[in-house]
């Protein structure tokens with residue numbers, strides 16, 4: 001075991017502050033990574049404040065962060081894919097059982113024995129739970145480490161590990177390609193990546209937003225059209241026309257207004273997670289054989305595919321880079337959606353603490 005610096009929360013009401021945490025010494029299959037950048041995902045804030053206590057109560061101290069990019073510093077004797085000096089990334093998963101049908105299908109995100117990057121029982125026993133990326137160093141099984149394209153900005157790459165794969169995976173799963181009409185609801189950390197991917201896949205992209213101020217940005221990010229969702233006439237023009245809609249809104253909203261925009265056999269997938277149930281009008285699904293679904297992150301192979309795709313197409317997240325000392329302020333701004341479009345922590349700032 002060794003010690004490394006981190007930022008952790010001591011309780012649901014404490015700010016994040018400087019701490020020292022234990023990490024395991026790399027085993028034969030492990031890769032030790034010096035963390036250079038870590039994105040701030042809205043899930044980090046929910047977990048730090050124990051807002052998901054019904055499904056995954058937070059164990060304190062809590063070190064969040066699952067959008068990790070860094071450089072390999074040490075590898076175990078059985079590691080074949082990485083060597084010291086390589087760039088490497090870690091997303092939301094750090095382990096699974098490798099034997100269940102989900103793992104065999106390369107869908108580790110559905111493995112009943114998956115291990116999340118933070119706030120999950122640590123099977124190595126280094127600490128009660130896993131600790132995430134708001135830290136200078138992490139040790140991860142080689143099979144859960146990803147290669148980083150060398151041509152991308154590292155700060156802009158970090159958010160691909162959660163916001164990127166969370167939008168890439170459903171767009172791929174539902175067959176978004178050239179000639180398809182795709183809607184993206186909500187232009188935040190997830191939505192802005194959805195726009196970039198849908199555009200890169202060749203689709204006709206329409207962004208739905210409640211803020212007229214976001215129109216110009218949506219077009220810059222790659223949208224062909226922007227619809228103000230509060231304008232009923234504008235919405236009506238698109239009735240029954242979408243092959244696929246990706247909904248990244250985490251607050252309560254009128255989901256039926258979007259279901260009615262789907263074409264026959266169209267699908268609406270939720271990647272935003274409102275904490276209260278949404279009222280779905282089933283008639284909207286029946287007439288048109290439309291479907292309504294959800295999707296979480298992606299498996300390891302698909303996450304690598306996404307990173308490689310980003311390298312080939314020069315896609316990164318739009319980030320505001322902050323030092324770790326500004327993380328609590330960033331959380332307050334995140335609550336107000338005051339970020340374009342993802343905060344990313346420059347972990348060099350933690351070394352000076």
Ligand SMILES: [Zn+2]
Pocket residue numbers: 041042043044066092162163
């Ligand atoms: Zn996340």
Ligand SMILES: [Zn+2]
Pocket residue numbers: 096097098099100101102103104108111112113114
């Ligand atoms: Zn499994």
